[in-house]
Amino acid sequence: EVQLLESGGGLVQPGGSLRLSCAASGFTFSSYWMSWVRQAPGKGLEWVANIKEDGSDKYHADSVKGRFTISRDNARNSLYLQMNSLRAEDTAVYYCAREAVGTASAFNIWGQGTTVVVSS
Amino acid sequence: DIQMTQSPSSLSASLGDRVTITCQASQDISRSLNWYQQKPGKAPKLLIYDASNLEAGVPSRFSGSGSGTDFTFTISSLQPEDFATYYCQRYGTFGQGTKVDIK
Numbered sequence: 282e283v284q285l286l287e288s289g290g291g292l293v294q295p296g297g298s299l300r301l302s303c304a305a306s307g308f309t310f311s312s313y314w315m316s317w318v319r320q321a322p323g324k325g326l327e328w329v330a331n332i333k334e335d336g337s338d339k340y341h342a343d344s345v346k347g348r349f350t351i352s353r354d355n356a357r358n359s360l361y362l363q364m365n366s367l368r369a370e371d372t373a374v375y376y377c378a379r380e381a382v383g384t385a386s387a388f389n390i391w392g393q394g395t396t397v398v399v400s401s
Numbered sequence: 402d403i404q405m406t407q408s409p410s411s412l413s414a415s416l417g418d419r420v421t422i423t424c425q426a427s428q429d430i431s432r433s434l435n436w437y438q439q440k441p442g443k444a445p446k447l448l449i450y451d452a453s454n455l456e457a458g459v460p461s462r463f464s465g466s467g468s469g470t471d472f473t474f475t476i477s478s479l480q481p482e483d484f485a486t487y488y489c490q491r492y493g494t495f496g497q498g499t500k501v502d503i504k
Binding site (some may be wrong): 318325326327328331340342376381384385386387388389391392393394 | 430432433434435437439444445446447450451456488490491492493494495496497498
């Protein structure tokens with residue numbers, strides 16, 4: 282079964298750091314671009330970052346640039362999001378998502394999400 | 402940056418109704434547009450990719466059309482399980498979402 286499973290969320294103080302992980306299974310992880318997408322409470326979806334199949338290219342939303350870093354380990358079938366200098370507005374459910382090949386970044390597989398709360 | 406304007410932000414409809422949601426791009430994006438359904442507490446689900454292609458396993462009552470700057474998502478006959486929020490998306494940009502609830 283094709284599956285993504287996020288972990289690493291939790292409560293962190295403003296200015297703190299957190300590392301999210303996403304474990305992939307059931308497909309050839311190294312063949313796909315991967316993304317992180319977040320959703321603040323009661324709000325819409327916001328793309329956060331994505332990374333090329335081999336990790337050689339990566340892009341981050343302006344809202345997180347310089348604070349968050351996406352990475353991957355294809356040997357471990359895992360995607361990561363290192364989040365530093367966290368702010369209250371980073372509070373959200375964070376989803377990892379697989380981008381379908383040959384589409385306009387259609388996210389055809391999603392994890393269940395992991396919740397990050399930034400609060401003192 | 403290309404902006405996506407989705408409308409309406411919410412709508413009320415009855416079972417069996419035809420429902421239409423629109424998404425407008427700030428510039429020509431060809432057919433590079435996807436549509437998702439999200440239910441409360443759940444991850445989004447891809448329904449339509451590249452403007453009009455139905456994702457595998459998605460019921461045929463869902464459809465998409467359009468190209469350039471104007472796109473339409475349609476549910477031909479609303480079913481109980483269709484009450485949800487719908488989003489359009491192109492690369493790193495999502496529309497604001499449309500909540501479909503019961504009239």
